[in-house]
Amino acid sequence: MEEGRIEPGHGVLADAELVWEEELWRDDEAGDRSGWFCVRTNPFPCPAAGCTFVAGFMTAAHLILVWERRDDPNLLHHAQRAKEVGRNPRIQAYEPSYGPSASYYAWEAAGGPVHGVRVR
Numbered sequence: 599m600e601e602g603r604i605e606p607g608h609g610v611l612a613d614a615e616l617v618w619e620e621e622l623w624r625d626d627e628a629g630d631r632s633g634w635f636c637v638r639t640n641p642f643p644c645p646a647a648g649c650t651f652v653a654g655f656m657t658a659a660h661l662i663l664v665w666e667r668r669d670d671p672n673l674l675h676h677a678q679r680a681k682e683v684g685r686n687p688r689i690q691a692y693e694p695s696y697g698p699s700a701s702y703y704a705w706e707a708a709g710g711p712v713h714g715v716r717v718r
Contacts, residue, residue, distance in 0.1 A: 631699055634664040636692040637677045639685040646713040656680060656687070659711050661700040664692045672702055 637656040644651040644660070655662040656676050665673040668689060680687035692699060705711070 631664050631692055631701075632694065634666055634692045634699075635668045635670070635673060635689055636662050636664050636696070636699070637673065637680060638688045638690055639680050642685060644713065649713065655696065658700065658705045659713055661698050661705075662692065662696055663702045663705060664699045665702050670702075676702075 641652050641654050651660050657663060677687040677689055
């Protein structure tokens with residue numbers, strides 16, 4: 599395909615700003631998540647260059663990931679992965695006082711963003 603030429607079946611990125619931000623997939627509108635479950639861990643720093651955020655839970659884009667069921671296979675899988683890297687995971691009931699949350703499945707449906715990204 600020649601540069602600048604539009605053909606059927608090919609995407610074209612215009613001079614638009616692409617933004618992945620927490621608001622795109624954070625679903626606090628889903629209601630109170632008291633009684634949902636999260637994975638508490640030993641504190642660990644955000645892996646993004648220059649970010650000073652330190653998490654004490656399994657997070658994505660600095661939001662605590664939560665599951666409706668304590669025995670959710672994805673919750674157990676992520677807790678096991680945290681154990682394998684020495685983060686001492688503990689599954690516990692989520693409380694809003696822990697901080698902002700996002701449903702694991704809403705995060706996954708949004709493509710699994712891990713940090714705010716801006717592309718110009």
